[in-house]
Amino acid sequence: MNQSVIxxxxxxxxxxxxxxxxxxxxVSLVVGILVSVFQAVTQIQEMTLSFVxxxxxxxxxVLVFGPWMLNTLVAYTANLLIALPDLAR
Numbered sequence: 364m365n366q367s368v369i370x371x372x373x374x375x376x377x378x379x380x381x382x383x384x385x386x387x388x389x390v391s392l393v394v395g396i397l398v399s400v401f402q403a404v405t406q407i408q409e410m411t412l413s414f415v416x417x418x419x420x421x422x423x424x425v426l427v428f429g430p431w432m433l434n435t436l437v438a439y440t441a442n443l444l445i446a447l448p449d450l451a452r
Contacts, residue, residue, distance in 0.1 A: 364450055372443075372450075379439045383432045390424040391417055 394417050402408060 364452070368450060375439070379435060383435055386428040386432075387421055387424050390420050394420040 395413070398413050398416050402412060
């Protein structure tokens with residue numbers, strides 16, 4: 364196993380991690396910005412107002428994107444395990 368193979372494995376792992384995490388982070392970011400704008404416009408500074416919508420939105424995003432995220436992780440893991448004997452050389 365040489366240096367380029369290790370770098371490719373690390374690159375693939377980071378790419379999959381970003382692909383799987385991006386939808387959840389994007390939903391949380393959008394909801395956070397919307398809640399912040401709402402709080403600035405109405406001057407309501409309630410702490411729970413910023414957390415509850417984010418938790419609900421992230422939970423909904425996990426329900427929507429969960430199967431795709433799981434399939435992506437399973438496909439990456441299966442490909443990695445299939446390629447494992449070739450990586451040992």
